[in-house]
Amino acid sequence: MQPFAYSRTTTAADAVRAMAAAPEGTRYLAGGTTLYDLMKLGVMAPPAVIDITGVRELTAIHTTGPELRFGALAPMAKVAADPRIMVLYPALAESLWKAASQQLRNMASVGGNLLQRTRCAYFRGGEAYPCNKRQPGSGCAAIDGADRGQALLGASDACNAVYPGDWAIALTAFDAVVDTISPRGRRSIPIEALHREPGSTPHIETALAADELVTRIRVPASPLGRASTYHKVRDRESYAFALASAAVALQLEGGVVRAARIALGGVATRPWRASQAEEALLNQPLTRESALRAGAIAFEGARAGQHSGFRIELGRQTVADALLIARERAGTA
């Protein structure tokens, strides 16, 4: 690992000031479960890190009132086990407890989780492979390579790496907002605008500026929370990233869909909202057939590579199964 400078701050304002004075490429350090990993692999080599784990103001969790609020440094494990979240917004809790391992969830923050980078083997493989995300303009080894886990939606000729996180998928279904602070002040970014499709610049992954600190994630309170689920399908039942996942939330009246939210994970270059599939469900009874139809609509436009075609059908079924789980939670099955 390349040597790097380390400093620690205890307030958000100090962290931003420290970043403004730091050399280019400096990173904030939260749980370190992704950042240190990538530094050890030589994929990232920041000249300095600013440890924010002592910034207590960023750890608060509020689950009552018109919006849920999660400080960026709230541990994944704590949010996943929050009794109100488990009952009122099961999709949010499940997206966290189905992620990583208990040890990682104890260390990792919900803010850091949003900003994790792709698990594409060519990106993480270091200099051995061309990767436009790691080294702009070098090419993409994944496009004609081992593409079983690569993106089916949102890929470009420059990159087909999947966005790997689970939490951001559930947040997308609930129209969350991410608050930040930087030397230019505070701003709020809708979760759907946080992650970018790769286009011709896959190395630019989010709408955040390099010096911007994520302070909080807000989720508007929603009547769809209780009838929600995060359904994650993977090669093994724990400690694995999604082959396909769906965050789904429903509002039903007598079995008829009055509102629906669907977001896809593990299949796209960024968290993927399936708005047309949501619309197709409106004012229809939710049945196995209508759920499968919504799954098919969610994957219209999906493009498979040589080894990833099976994940289109898997993704459709995952959406359908998630809808049926949510229907059961709505108590009208």
Ligand SMILES: Cc1cc2nc3c(=O)[nH]c(=O)nc-3n(C[C@H](O)[C@H](O)[C@H](O)COP(=O)(O)OP(=O)(O)OC[C@H]3O[C@@H](n4cnc5c(N)ncnc54)[C@H](O)[C@@H]3O)c2cc1C
């Ligand atoms: C073996 C393994 C399995 C995993 N499996 C899963 C899985 O199944 N699902 C899943 O979702 N995740 C999974 N993960 C990823 C894991 O959840 C992330 O590593 C973790 O959430 C990152 O949080 P952190 O606090 O450790 O972030 P860090 O590693 O500290 O930071 C990650 C990035 O975010 C930036 N950052 C952190 N906090 C802020 C902030 N407040 N403002 C601005 N920038 C910030 C850092 O600079 C860095 O670039 C896995 C990780 C490992 C190692």
